[in-house]
Amino acid sequence: xxxxxxxxxxxxxxxxxxxVVAHAEHSxxxxxxxxxxxxxxxxxxxxxxxxELAGLAVxxxxxxxxxxxxxxxAGELPPLGAxxxxxxxxxxxxxxxxxHSAQHILSRALVEVAGAETVSARLGESACxxxxxRADLDERRLAExxxxxxxxxxxxxxxxxxxxxxxxxRALPLRRAPKVxxxxxxxxxxxxxxxxxxxxxxTHAAQIGVVRVVGSxxxxxxxxxxxxxxxxxxxxxxxxxxxxxxxxxSFSCGPAEVGTAVERLRRExxxxxxxxxxxxxxxxxxxxxxxxxxxxxxxxxxxxxxxxGASVELLRTVGARVxxxxxxxxxxxxxxxDGVPVFVARGAASSFDCGAFVKELARRTGGRxxxxxxxxxxxxxxxxxxxxxARAIVAA
Numbered sequence: 410x411x412x413x414x415x416x417x418x419x420x421x422x423x424x425x426x427x428x429v430v431a432h433a434e435h436s437x438x439x440x441x442x443x444x445x446x447x448x449x450x451x452x453x454x455x456x457x458x459x460x461e462l463a464g465l466a467v468x469x470x471x472x473x474x475x476x477x478x479x480x481x482x483a484g485e486l487p488p489l490g491a492x493x494x495x496x497x498x499x500x501x502x503x504x505x506x507x508x509h510s511a512q513h514i515l516s517r518a519l520v521e522v523a524g525a526e527t528v529s530a531r532l533g534e535s536a537c538x539x540x541x542x543r544a545d546l547d548e549r550r551l552a553e554x555x556x557x558x559x560x561x562x563x564x565x566x567x568x569x570x571x572x573x574x575x576x577x578x579r580a581l582p583l584r585r586a587p588k589v590x591x592x593x594x595x596x597x598x599x600x601x602x603x604x605x606x607x608x609x610x611x612t613h614a615a616q617i618g619v620v621r622v623v624g625s626x627x628x629x630x631x632x633x634x635x636x637x638x639x640x641x642x643x644x645x646x647x648x649x650x651x652x653x654x655x656x657x658x659s660f661s662c663g664p665a666e667v668g669t670a671v672e673r674l675r676r677e678x679x680x681x682x683x684x685x686x687x688x689x690x691x692x693x694x695x696x697x698x699x700x701x702x703x704x705x706x707x708x709x710x711x712x713x714x715x716x717x718g719a720s721v722e723l724l725r726t727v728g729a730r731v732x733x734x735x736x737x738x739x740x741x742x743x744x745x746x747d748g749v750p751v752f753v754a755r756g757a758a759s760s761f762d763c764g765a766f767v768k769e770l771a772r773r774t775g776g777r778x779x780x781x782x783x784x785x786x787x788x789x790x791x792x793x794x795x796x797x798x799a800r801a802i803v804a805a
Contacts, residue, residue: 411476413445414755415592418610420506421481422447423460423497429489433479435471440479441486446470447497455509455532455608458502463493502642503616503785507639508532510568510598510611511620512539514561515636517584517602518554519546528631530714532731535743539634545631546625555622562798565615566599568607689723697730701750702738710759713739713799724752732756740766740803742795749789751778766802773798 427443457470525541660670731739735758778787
């Protein structure tokens with residue numbers, strides 16, 4: 410005989426008494442079977458309840474194919490025939506009720522605004538998701554769906570969970586077909602949504618409190634919509650509000666002006682990057698000219714030079730200027746506390762093997778690097794004598 414599930418009649422029943430009818434096992438763990446239970450077992454995309462049973466923590470609740478609800482406890486199971494008291498953890502149950510009812514409402518809203526049918530849904534520990542069959546959901550439609558869902562919550566429409574007779578079931582405008590053939594339970598959210606479901610739900614939409622679309626991503630040819638509801642959504646909004654206030658203090662403005670301040674900062678950053686790029690180009694031109702002139706004065710085709718503090722990006726730019734001379738080879742190093750970046754490149758008429766050079770340079774200095782004959786990069790330990798080692802390799 411299957412366990413009588415008390416939450417079917419009253420999802421707000423948190424305390425109950427039951428009789429131990431069997432000791433069993435589920436997934437290799439000892440479990441307790443009761444004649445009746447208010448604990449919801451994992452299923453239908455909803456996580457299990459937690460709480461206490463016979464004074465022991467309930468660490469998992471699962472259901473088997475026969476309909477028996479298995480309670481996995483953190484301790485020795487009470488004896489057969491014992492009458493035990495159970496307490497469902499209220500905040501967790503209320504959160505799951507809000508999330509599940511919100512999922513039904515949001516799934517219907519996505520159908521209404523975008524014709525997006527729900528393929529699957531998951532109410533997880535850290536995130537709730539709805540997978541729909543359309544890949545072209547944009548921010549506008551998601552915002553419309555959230556707004557429609559919010560209007561249903563604010564209207565406080567009644568939510569009814571019931572087991573219809575077969576004739577009544579056939580007449581209902583179900584959003585999706587039932588997944589079972591008998592004892593079909595239906596959740597009706599006013600006349601907005603009617604869906605087969607065995608989960609725990611609010612009794613009125615206003616109990617959900619908040620429905621919030623958090624984001625979306627392409628998933629298996631459709632879209633995965635992440636949402637939040639109930640206490641978790643309120644925590645999310647509080648966190649976002651605190652972050653906005655913090656940014657407002659940083660920008661010396663109110664939360665509503667943060668967007669404008671960030672846009673202003675973005676424009677200033679773009680301008681600074683442009684100026685930095687121009688300065689870097691001028692520095693590269695000047696450095697390349699000085700290095701080439703020095704090498705020519707010594708009759709050298711290999712231009713060996715250090716540019717203290719230069720990044721590898723600047724070294725590449727200088728190297729490109731140096732190797733505009735077809736016979737030239739640029740052997741350059743920058744510098745910093747985390748090591749010495751090295752860049753080596755050759756002109757079009759040179760046969761110098763840059764990759765082999767960098768490997769030998771790394772071997773002699775305890776660094777690392779390599780590359781192709783035409784171009785190579787590496788990094789030497791801080792304090793390595795780059796110029797002396799490089800010139801020694803060139804002269805060998």
